[in-house]
Amino acid sequence: MVRPAQAGRTMKRQARVRARLPLLFGLKETQRMNTFHCQNCGHPIFFENVRCLKCSSDLAFLPDRMTMSAIEPADRADDGAPLWRPKPRPQKRPSAARYRLCHNNAAYQACNFAVPGDDPNPLCVSCRQTHTLPDLSQPDNIQRWYRIESAKRRLFYTLAKMGLLDATPPNGERDGPIFEFLADQPGQQVITGHAQGLITLNVAEADDAERVKRRIEMHEPYRTLLGHLRHEAGHFYWDHLIGPLPDRLERFRELFGDERQDYTQALQAHYSGGQPPGWQDDYVSAYATAHPWEDWAETWAHYLHMVDLLETAASYNTRLTVPGTDSDVEDVINPLEAGAPDFDALVDQWVPVTLLVNSLNRSLGQEDAYPFALSVAALRKLRFVHDVICEKKKEQDAEDAQQAQDAKAAKP
Ligand SMILES: [Zn+2]
Ligand SMILES: [Zn+2]
Numbered sequence: 001m002v003r004p005a006q007a008g009r010t011m012k013r014q015a016r017v018r019a020r021l022p023l024l025f026g027l028k029e030t031q032r033m034n035t036f037h038c039q040n041c042g043h044p045i046f047f048e049n050v051r052c053l054k055c056s057s058d059l060a061f062l063p064d065r066m067t068m069s070a071i072e073p074a075d076r077a078d079d080g081a082p083l084w085r086p087k088p089r090p091q092k093r094p095s096a097a098r099y100r101l102c103h104n105n106a107a108y109q110a111c112n113f114a115v116p117g118d119d120p121n122p123l124c125v126s127c128r129q130t131h132t133l134p135d136l137s138q139p140d141n142i143q144r145w146y147r148i149e150s151a152k153r154r155l156f157y158t159l160a161k162m163g164l165l166d167a168t169p170p171n172g173e174r175d176g177p178i179f180e181f182l183a184d185q186p187g188q189q190v191i192t193g194h195a196q197g198l199i200t201l202n203v204a205e206a207d208d209a210e211r212v213k214r215r216i217e218m219h220e221p222y223r224t225l226l227g228h229l230r231h232e233a234g235h236f237y238w239d240h241l242i243g244p245l246p247d248r249l250e251r252f253r254e255l256f257g258d259e260r261q262d263y264t265q266a267l268q269a270h271y272s273g274g275q276p277p278g279w280q281d282d283y284v285s286a287y288a289t290a291h292p293w294e295d296w297a298e299t300w301a302h303y304l305h306m307v308d309l310l311e312t313a314a315s316y317n318t319r320l321t322v323p324g325t326d327s328d329v330e331d332v333i334n335p336l337e338a339g340a341p342d343f344d345a346l347v348d349q350w351v352p353v354t355l356l357v358n359s360l361n362r363s364l365g366q367e368d369a370y371p372f373a374l375s376v377a378a379l380r381k382l383r384f385v386h387d388v389i390c391e392k393k394k395e396q397d398a399e400d401a402q403q404a405q406d407a408k409a410a411k412p
């Protein structure tokens with residue numbers, strides 16, 4: 001499915017695709033994300049890295065620039081706190097920008113996000129969303145917390161890129177869902193879920209053995225920390241983007257069903273009776289059959305899987321065509337980038353990319369990374385999620401433009 005470059009045809013196809021595509025997520029055409037490189041030595045770096053493996057530069061994610069960067073110590077803040085700045089590229093002048101490391105980096109090495117120097121919050125934009133931690137005096141909990149925060153930063157990245165939360169909220173404020181990470185206590189089991197803006201996650205999900213055990217017990221093909229967080233974020237955004245808007249709510253009910261049916265009873269029925277036969281024709285997963293809210297959250301999570309996977313594939317300059325067809329070879333388009341594809345173009349690329357990633361996994365003796373097949377009805381729901389997010393982004397951009405205009409007009 002991935003063939004050597006056929007540059008001429010590909011470029012023509014790309015130009016054609018781009019010409020008919022709206023600017024979905026508002027970045028400039030020239031901004032290519034997100035293969036991160038150390039700007040000091042050019043070595044590729046991953047989102048989770050804290051040190052460049054080639055030149056040993058310290059690394060941090062800079063939320064105001066939405067990129068990973070090599071950093072170096074700069075001057076000190078007025079209160080004596082150490083400040084950092086992006087390392088200059090060879091033969092370039094150092095940047096005037098200043099950052100602090102997130103408090104959870106300094107205290108626990110549990111975070112690689114930086115905090116802009118003028119942001120008064122000691123915690124980065126991702127860590128400040130965590131309201132309650134497990135008991136960190138227990139060493140296992142530090143490891144669990146680290147893994148969960150790492151998945152949460154990836155969630156943060158995608159939500160911020162889609163315009164669903166502010167990567168640089170003013171005055172050290174928070175934006176997006178709040179999280180609590182809790183451990184079971186004797187006689188008290190922590191249920192992972194969402195309620196009124198608060199996402200609760202049982203930290204046992206960070207233990208591989210425990211998570212796999214639960215996956216098998218629940219007959220689930222896929223269970224990851226990132227999947228949990230994406231799913232629960234779906235509930236959070238339903239409350240903001242669907243519930244309060246009558247027109248959208250009506251469209252939601254047409255596609256997902258009436259969410260006013262009793263939630264507790266629906267879940268009980270799901271766990272005692274299993275899923276209806278033939279559920280694959282209408283739902284992205286068996287759990288999605290439990291209740292319209294769960295259907296939405298599962299579909300939302302799949303949409304985020306799709307966007308993140310395509311962005312990663314695009315950043316590696318992946319080229320593909322659907323196996324068994326003679327269609328043009330084309331570059332995977334970054335859906336978070338300029339000229340992002342409409343939904344059909346996105347799905348056209350999503351399917352072969354998941355086939356590729358599953359085939360690569362099987363070559364290594366691993367299970368399928370994406371063990372799902374999306375039906376026509378599931379894709380219809382996925383398109384609804386896509387449309388809702390795009391509309392929100394458009395509104396946000398209009399609001400930002402208005403604010404910029406007002407600020408300009410207010411200047412003497
Ligand atoms: Zn380097
Ligand atoms: Zn942090």
Ligand SMILES: [Zn+2]
Nearest residue numbers: 231235294297
């Ligand atoms: Zn749920």
